[in-house]
Amino acid sequence: MALRRGFQDHFDWPLFVTTAAISVVGVINLYSASSAAGGALRDVYIQQIYWLTLGAGAAVLVAAVDYRHFERFGWVAYGVGITLLVLVFLLAREIRGSQRWIPIGSFSLQPSELMKLFFIIALAKHLHNDPRTEGRTLKDLIIPGLILLFPLMLILAQPDLGTALILVFVFCTIMVLTHLKFRSLATLVVTLAASAPMAWEYLLKDYQRERVTSFLNPEKDVLGSGWHAYQAKVAIGSGGILGKGFLQGTQNQHKFLPDQHSDFPFPVWAEEHGFLGSVVLIMLYMVLVLWGIKIASEAKDRFGAVVAVGVSALIFWQTVINLGMVCGLLPVVGITLPLFSYGGSSVLTIMAGIGLLMNVSMRRFHF
């Protein structure tokens, strides 16, 4: 009974409308992005509809259960996520030099996507159960650090730099919520800065280093590793104010955009709908993220607040990094644009995340 009343009275319409708008626009854009491609990619937009529907179902389920149950089973979820990540190494096929997918029938599951949510929940549970308000020291960061570390290592080993990066950014955003002592913060920053060259040397693969260098020096190698970024810029820039029109983008239709359905759907949109279309889309993402923060600020407990911030951060960072990458502000990393990029696991994860936001939002008047 409580559930039905909650849905009726407190259903978060702005959240729903924004999400739906992005999803619909995304499908339309995928239709254009895949119209030039042949073969199996031709109907990814239909598959995307399936995934969105499935994701909507998942969101309803996630929203229906009081989120405090998630808090109780936080560690379990975390454990399941880690297990799946380990399973990747046992079961996965290698695609383009990395193992990310577990085949399930004709589908393949990308556990690193789901892990994003499990990680947020686990971190939220930890902070929820550690209700201090005084400044934290480095010692207090050990457990959150460990919560991050296990999935991070497993994901880096796949290797999937993009997802790992998102995990780190989401972690940092959530930790910003808590109060860290200045000295601890300083120590942390100095240590990280000092270890950056080490990471460059040992953690990054050659192709990743190449992407960074080609980003820093884009004119050097337009047709090598800078090709993707350059053609994306051409697509966006040639769109102009109003764009070339639906299905009329030459960069897209003539296949100059690589991965236009996964990592580069935004240039397709920007080319065909121009600056105005782009701004509308970015506004939608902005509303979604800001609305997530609003939900966090109105949450009744720490768990809800952390989860809402975590999901918002997830959406925010993926959006900003993907857009920054396609318009040449950031180096190329494989990070998808939420609900815009084609991808089952990605859509499911974001939709489930939206479900979590809805959950927190609807229960702000409870207990």
Next chain:
Amino acid sequence: MNLLSVRREVGEFRKRYKWMVLFVLVAMSTIMGRLFQLQIMQNARWQVEAERNITKVVRLPATRGIIRDYKGRIIAQNRPAYNVYVTPQLVGEEQLNALAELLSLDADAKQRFAKRMESVPARRRSHFVLAFNDITRDQYAAIETHRRELPGLNVVATPVRSYPFKALGAHTIGFLNEVSAEDLKRLTGLGYGAGQSVGRSGVERAWESYLRGKDGELRVVVDVQGQELDGTPHRVAQHAVREEPTPGLDLRVTLDMDMMRAAERAFRGQPSGGVAVVDIKTGRVRALYSKPGYDLNEMGGGLSELRAKELFENPFRPLIDKTTYETYFPGSTFKPISAIAALQDSIMTPSVHYDCPGYYELGQRRFRCSHVHGDTDMREAITQSCNVYFYKLAEQVGIDRIAAYAREFGLGQKTGLGINTEASGFVPTRDWYAKNHNNKYHLGFTLNTAIGQGDTRVTLIQLAMLYSAIASGGALYVPQLVERVEQADGSIVEEFPPRVRRHINVDPVHIALIKQGLLGVVNDREGTAYEARVEGGVIVAGKTGTAEVSKHKLNPREDPRREWYNRRAHSWFAGFAPADNPELAIAVIVEHGGQGGKFAAPIATSVLQDALGGGDPNKNKPLLISKKP
């Protein structure tokens, strides 16, 4: 509900939210700012880039103008060469094998091709790249049959130059070859691109801008693979453009290829030399023949390294144009100038007699004559080429007066033929000798100069123009090589009238005397070229020359085994015909031929006979064993 614990310590987070909101706003604004920059401020630039991405330009080469001789025979024309272009990106193992089979390449050639495809830089991999030049018709047929199986392949028929006369007139007509990086720098803005040909020598080079025409281009819409797109008509209509090439203009040159043939024929048995024939009434060049030559058809780019080496190292220097670029001592062909200087400036009268004992003594030195001529007047001195007479003449006339007339008749300056690198030759003066011989001029220089030895140097074309001026009574023309410019349909675009460089002021009486002397050279029993006359044929007047080559200035790299040849005198003949009403002037040099009368003169009379007398007058007579009277 006690199962679900409630903790309300969310207050700590509150103050962070507004910073987060601010951060989100800043980040999103940055992205929108960037989009503003890309899509609105830099829009034009990226649009050009996007356009360039999808357009592939195929050059449609213009047909080069045809060169005809003055009787209308084709000297240079075009034939189609089938060139194979491929898109390297689309050439995989399979295509490579198919192509190799169709073109019947051997393993070596196939590997070379594969390597070349690999070396194509990434930015050109989606474009057409020239793979094979001038394939045979069989290869072309094979490719056309299997065209469907070879994506991104294109066979373009490009006109290439073809020269039906092969080596005949090679230096004058010239050839084309591919533009070099330096050319491209020199020719910026004229639409030359890598792989195109440019006139390299002769008329082909000098008249490049007329002959070349303007290339057209075909723009096709392609995808990232370089594949042409069809089925998107509205977009193709927007981008695909065909700009037709403008053919080059045809040239009618003044050369007479029959006369060139006659020169070639007359030169058989002699390895090296040249012939220049000009029309006396117009200055139009009828023949410029330099031996040995090279086949123009092989110079277009297919010249193998071995063949190039052969050409470069040939001791008879086929690459040197002996009609305009090489200079020689004129030898006795110079004597008419000395005579004119003496007569025109009233230093001597033609009736002055000198006795020739076979030598002339000047101080310690003895200047030789060919033999003892005895008592001679000026006409006889010319006819018999008596050096002693001219030594004595030179003493009175002086070197500077001779030099002045030499220059007046066009020596020491370029004639203005307008092709290749023309040499100026050299006319020494008293000052020059003084400056170059420790300030010690002495009379010996003048004596040598008067008989065409010493330091005077002339080109074959200069000498032909000089004798043309004598024959015409003083009209020195600019030698003309191109008569008119025509369109393909024969309509005249531009016509070039004869150009007189100057009228030389010489008394007709003096000219008549000189001509008498020259007539005697070939037709008097004492004449130095009497042996070369054509019995019953065209009457030729002219002067032989035997130009001693310097004994000191042998090229140190020269093969000592060739020394006997290299030290032999050059054989000259210069003159005109018919003697009474001159039409053609001729200059012939046989390098290291020896005596002028024996070697150069028969070539000259033979060419003139062919040109003016309709061939050998004795050719159709019954063969008799002739008894000399």
